[in-house]
Amino acid sequence: MYQYDAHDQRLVEERAAQFRGQVQRRLEGSITEDEFKPLRLQNGLYMQLHAYMLRVAIPYGLLSSTQLRMLATIAREHDKGYGHFSTRQNIQFNWIKLEDVPRILDALARVQMHAIQTSGNCIRNTTSDHLAGVAPDELEDPRPYCELIRQWSTFHPEFAFLPRKFKIAVTGTPDDDRAAVRFHDIGVRIVEDDAGQRGFQILAGGGMGRSPHIAPVVREHLPYEHLLSYLESILRVYNRYGRRDNKYKARIKILVAELGIDEFRSQVEAEWEQIRDGALRLERAEIDRLKAFFAPPAYRELPSADLQLQAQALGADPALRYFVANNVLGHRQPGYCAVMVSLKAPGRPPGDASDSQMDALADLADEYSFGELVVTHTQNLVLPHVEQTRVGQLHAALREHELATANAGTLTDSICCPGLDFCNLANARSIPVAIEIGERFERLDYLSDLGEVSLKISGCINACGHHHVGNIGILGIDKIGEEAYQLMLGGSPGNDASIGQIVGRAFSRAEIVDAVQTVLETYLGGRTGEDERFLDYFRRVGLPPFKEALYGDHQAR
């Protein structure tokens, strides 16, 4: 993975020192809370319902075991013993004291980490495919480009005060977008044109929030050397012309929609013509320098093992069988696999990990995965390089730390925002709904029978829980002072991107889990067979059977 050089290291150290001064000035009262707010936000520090929340950047989700141990230490010493992995591949600590933050930033800097630009109206942490570098279907590893973007966007002097936050995602697997690039302010896809020439397809103006948009294509094929100049052009057009009069219309998706993609494209291209051959033009040497950091680890030469057979041979352990079926993912290196560690154990808030779990995972990463882990946007962790024959052993070790839940990719592997338990924008709680669903549908045989179905829950219209792109989406709303939940069906974040459709009137807290059950039963009763996934079924039949099952008897009300 990327290793800081003296420049990178000095930057995070200076940043920690700078923030120490800013906190000092705030505590003394020489700057007001209003003036402090954007400063703390650019260091990832939010004021939440009960305390400060600190968001730490995990660039494109990649973590070393050393870094994870430091996160465990911070959870133990400065929080209540846990951290929350977010849908942006970052980690959040929910119980932070302002005066501790400079010490925490120093600690992070010691392991090449920071909280720079994890909030505020600036370019946020670049996200990517959690299987980057190991996926068998990958065209090219996107992480060197992510790192380039990380450096270009870090303290970019022109783009620190954009109309609104700005998120970029990159995928190197054009056939299977695991990074939801179509729902980002800018999506970058590594593609090949008809002549086999590698380049980037650039999308812009996607997003969720109160008006979800699937990003249209700005440029079909951009030669690699122009990546940064093109991004800079898009950002400049957005910085100058994005709306600043209304917070809810300030994202780039609104600019793109209001101008129309053709006009937006021509403005971007006109800007780009002016700068394309300037200082931002990339040289092969720089790309190669970055690529070297992401070279594969020292894999052993291994034959491929058949894990299914092996799991059965291991005997009567259904837990391991389900684990192999759901949580073990393909790998480009023969004899290896990637293992998804689910942070969705029944009864636990989705995405949370305790300090001791983080320590345990760091040790397991050292033992089984060359010391590397990846945070997924589905709020799990991946051990990216595990020998297939050691999966049984790893599973047993994970089990000791309650990290072996075999539900990856199933209903209970839900995405869930912090909701009203923590967030001051929330309308409704989301974590208790996720937990109740996790407990009601705990049985692995049931989950396996359901197959691939995604559940995503947000506590308000800001959509941090990505409810628009859940096969089943739940949105917390406020119904005359009562928490209520809107149900959406048919969303998908990937190559076949779609936005979920609202089924009908909202459900109360007491009704919502039953409603999810009704939806699942409708699907199970109506599908042509196990091959027809929930999303396929929905696309075939649409809302009517679900409406009928959910509201049919009560239509008169």
Place this chain on the structure above:
Amino acid sequence: MEIIKQGEIVTSAWVHLGDDEPLPAHAADLTVSLARLLEQREPLLARAREGSGQVGVRLTPADELDPLLPVLPELSLVAIEFPKFTDGRGYSLARLLRDRHGYRGELRAMGHVLRDQLFYMHRCGFDAFELAPGKSIHDALEAFSELSVRYQAAADDPRPLFRRRSAAP
């Protein structure tokens, strides 16, 4: 008033003339809005030629640069207003003036200009700063040296860090 210019605290005698204020009879260095500059270009530039004071323009974040370009070489000051520090359009205007249009005169940030924005402003090409009222200009001077690492090419260094890295032995 006291401003920061090229890293030092200096006194500025420029007068920011409102659109409905008449041109003063006496000699003075004046800034006017872009609209007024375009409207009264001749009388304003005549003052400068006669030695009655220099002429500058005050840009608002929404101003387009194209109409300004023909007059730009005649100006001694371009001031960009920040109505709120969160309005970042002025940064792009500054870079365009410096990098694209070759403006080399004084480029001043005014309005809601706070210490913690100076680093970014400076990198975009501003070399003069009128701080927001009530802010310590001496404290603000420290802001320029807080961060010494710059990844990007900008007005203050035409080479991004990756160029400088590969140039290093």
